[in-house]
């Protein structure tokens with residue numbers, strides 16, 4: 001049974017995305033909506049799937065793994081968007097088709113697999129998370145390290161470099177932060193013209209992200225409603 005309020009919120013966000021794309025002179029077809037379902041039960045993910053959602057985002061490995069296993073029959077595209085421990089990387093690679101939080105060379109190395117066979121297995125879509133603040137404690141590679149990290153991904157056959165990812169800092173207008181991110185995306189495309197994706201935009205800043213060129217929106221609470229307390 002699908003909750004009509006969930007359907008209405010999904011529809012509102014889809015309409016908001018279409019409006020923002022139009023205002024930016026872009027086509028909504030260029031945009032992938034990833035519904036962030038963290039802390040919500042698997043039943044919410046299956047309700048979203050019934051409404052046509054194919055792309056879902058999770059930020060904690062154990063929770064993501066459990067839901068992906070339970071819902072394997074739905075064949076969803078699971079996006080891993082949170083901090084990923086090196087020692088969990090290989091496990092996350094079994095269910096995640098995209099990882100948005102590639103932020104260090106050790107993590108790239110942990111995702112490498114000498115037995116990887118491109119004839120039978122798709123590589124994982126890799127987004128390089130860039131830190132848009134001066135605080136090294138926040139997630140993401142410092143902008144100065146972007147090219148080195150990208151080269152490492154390009155040398156790793158299990159990964160396909162897709163683009164950049166970032167979370168806008170709270171302490172500055174999102175549009176300014178996303179403008180910097182667009183510049184990092186250009187730097188990445190100078191290395192690999194195929195790495196065109198920009199993963200940016202959440203519930204409160206997806207309009208600004210679309211205006212700045214985002215291609216992958218990670219939207220949670222505007223669609224799912226308030227998150228339960230993390231367990």
Ligand SMILES: *Cc1c(COP(=O)(O)O)cnc(C)c1O
Pocket residue numbers: 036038059081082167201202203204218219220221222
């Ligand atoms: C939780 C989360 C989101 C979604 O946040 P909302 O504000 O609920 O839309 C997006 N990206 C990341 C990395 C997150 O952790």
